[in-house]
Amino acid sequence: MSSTPFAEPAKILITGAEGQIGRALVRLMAGDQDFVVIALSKRNLDITQPRQISDRLAEYLPDYVVNCAGFNRVDPAERDPERAFAVNAGGVEQLAVLCSELSIPLLHLSSDYVFDGHYASGYSETDEAAPLDVYGASKWQGEEAIRRQLPNHIILRVSWIFSESGTNFLLKTLEQARSEDTIRAVDDRRGCPTSAEDVARVLMAVLKQLINGAEAWGTYHYCGAEITTRYGFSEAILAAARQYEELKATSLVPVSSREMPEAAERPASSVLKCKKLLNTFGIRQRPWRSELQRLIRQLYERQGLEQPQARRVGARDGNQIT
Numbered sequence: 492m493s494s495t496p497f498a499e500p501a502k503i504l505i506t507g508a509e510g511q512i513g514r515a516l517v518r519l520m521a522g523d524q525d526f527v528v529i530a531l532s533k534r535n536l537d538i539t540q541p542r543q544i545s546d547r548l549a550e551y552l553p554d555y556v557v558n559c560a561g562f563n564r565v566d567p568a569e570r571d572p573e574r575a576f577a578v579n580a581g582g583v584e585q586l587a588v589l590c591s592e593l594s595i596p597l598l599h600l601s602s603d604y605v606f607d608g609h610y611a612s613g614y615s616e617t618d619e620a621a622p623l624d625v626y627g628a629s630k631w632q633g634e635e636a637i638r639r640q641l642p643n644h645i646i647l648r649v650s651w652i653f654s655e656s657g658t659n660f661l662l663k664t665l666e667q668a669r670s671e672d673t674i675r676a677v678d679d680r681r682g683c684p685t686s687a688e689d690v691a692r693v694l695m696a697v698l699k700q701l702i703n704g705a706e707a708w709g710t711y712h713y714c715g716a717e718i719t720t721r722y723g724f725s726e727a728i729l730a731a732a733r734q735y736e737e738l739k740a741t742s743l744v745p746v747s748s749r750e751m752p753e754a755a756e757r758p759a760s761s762v763l764k765c766k767k768l769l770n771t772f773g774i775r776q777r778p779w780r781s782e783l784q785r786l787i788r789q790l791y792e793r794q795g796l797e798q799p800q801a802r803r804v805g806a807r808d809g810n811q812i813t
């Protein structure tokens with residue numbers, strides 16, 4: 492069990508290692524001598540396959556598992572609830588059961604979408620979950636399964652993740668801004684953008700304290716500092732990008748979510764209160780604006796924004812993904 496400090500680096504098995512947060516975590520951990528990283532993409536560990544989970548756990552015998560795997564596509568989840576529940580609930584439950592059998596603590600990522608979004612001032616960990624959509628319901632079921640199966644867990648709820656790879660609002664907005672004159676963005680949904688790298692930093696900081704004996708299992712919230720709307724986030728993205736290139740989009744139009752109907756109903760407020768993480772682990776929220784600036788600069792420095800969605804930077808660069 493993890494309550495005694497490790498003399499050697501802790502062995503961390505990361506699932507979903509090719510996702511936004513998985514990549515960031517693999518990249519950061521690779522440069523830290525406290526950790527040995529086993530990075531498993533979906534190809535090598537599909538969490539809906541119990542046999543694969545037990546084989547990988549037996550093969551690597553990790554000290555901790557960090558589950559970055561998830562069916563994260565909110566609208567497709569409405570059309571394919573079976574798939575969403577198979578990954579986010581069934582797969583997560585299997586992971587928890589098998590970790591429990593081997594006494595391996597599990598760190599898991601969950602979502603602001605477990606809430607109904609009625610609290611404009613934000614949600615704390617003790618607020619009641621009431622998901623509005625299939626994705627949120629599947630994430631909530633996964634959380635509950637972990638709580639039932641494995642006391643030694645950390646569930647970290649995060650929101651509005653952006654990074655330099657994968658599918659996210661930052662890259663979609665940049666792509667649109669390069670191809671369209673006008674961008675419409677919803678201004679009646681509030682939340683806190685959060686960089687994948689910040690989440691990875693939080694996970695590492697939590698892990699280090701667990702390794703050193705912290706007994707602080709439970710559910711926590713983390714998101715970037717400063718509440719905004721999708722419109723406000725778009726504004727910041729466009730302003731940051733215009734420092735580097737002239738964008739085709741010349742106007743950004745605020746619209747209500749009713750004017751931009753989507754398959755899934757989304758919470759009006761996705762704001763997560765993060766006091767518990769600060770009080771327990773001393774981890775403060777970092778401002779998302781500075782992370783946004785850093786990422787945009789990186790995108791331009793590395794290869795410009797010819798095809799932002801097609802870029803694939805991350806865990807494969809310098810780290811092994813099996």
Ligand SMILES: NC(=O)c1ccc[n+]([C@@H]2O[C@H](COP(=O)([O-])OP(=O)(O)OC[C@H]3O[C@@H](n4cnc5c(N)ncnc54)[C@H](OP(=O)(O)O)[C@@H]3O)[C@@H](O)[C@H]2O)c1
Pocket residue numbers: 506507508509510511512513532533536537538539559560561562563578582600601602603630648649650651652653657658
């Ligand atoms: N992105 C957000 O805004 C956000 C907000 C709140 C919470 N979260 C949570 O944070 C976690 C990570 O999010 P993210 O943004 O890094 O997501 P992501 O980029 O979509 O990464 C998820 C990874 O999991 C993989 N995966 C899907 N099904 C799997 C399976 N059955 N077995 C193993 N791997 C599987 C995906 O592979 P494929 O792409 O090949 O399917 C992908 O590589 C998820 O649990 C998500 O629910 C994300």
